[in-house]
Amino acid sequence: MRLKTKDKVLVLSGKDKGKRAEILKRVDDEHFIVAKVNVVKRHQKPKQNEQGGIVEKESPMHQSKLMLVCGKCDSATSPKAQILKDGTKARVCRNCNEMID
Template identity: 50%
Template sequence: MAQKIKKGDTVQVISGKDKGKRGEVIQVLPKEEKLIVRGVNIVKRHQRPTGQMRQGGIIEKEAPLYWSKVMLVCPSCDKATRVGFRVLEDGSKVRYCKKCGEIIDKK
């Protein structure tokens, strides 16, 4: 099945404690149906010092969230939208915005 949200896309959170926040997708975890978004779902982790490079303490990092809690933000109309698929004349399958109809994938 084709992915509707990919690494590098801008998404908006539609439910939960970070509702309304936007961020860039850093990583997609398809087996877990989750993704990591920059600046969203920040959690604190207690880190033990490891070797000489790492300093211990409480660090903040992004935690994965389910991809059903986010919507893709269309780059042309700048709104959270559902994603559809089209097959172009050359046979390539691309994603498009269901609100404005513009193609999301870059060539």
């Protein structure tokens, strides 16, 4: 099931395992930038109006390392899909059966 921008997710592996954070950006179908997760330090050369130095930047996370957190019951879940009356798909929490979006 697809994750989306602004979803709350639980990190399942890597150095930020166990953290909960919000998806900031979708990079491609399988990779997402998650706030303050998988942060890498990069050296940046000084530019005209910017100081050089070390900048911290999030690296994309693969979706298999992320699990959606339900906003209603606050548990990590792999949601099931439900087709709504108007034909659109919604994600439903397996724990509390509430619609996530």
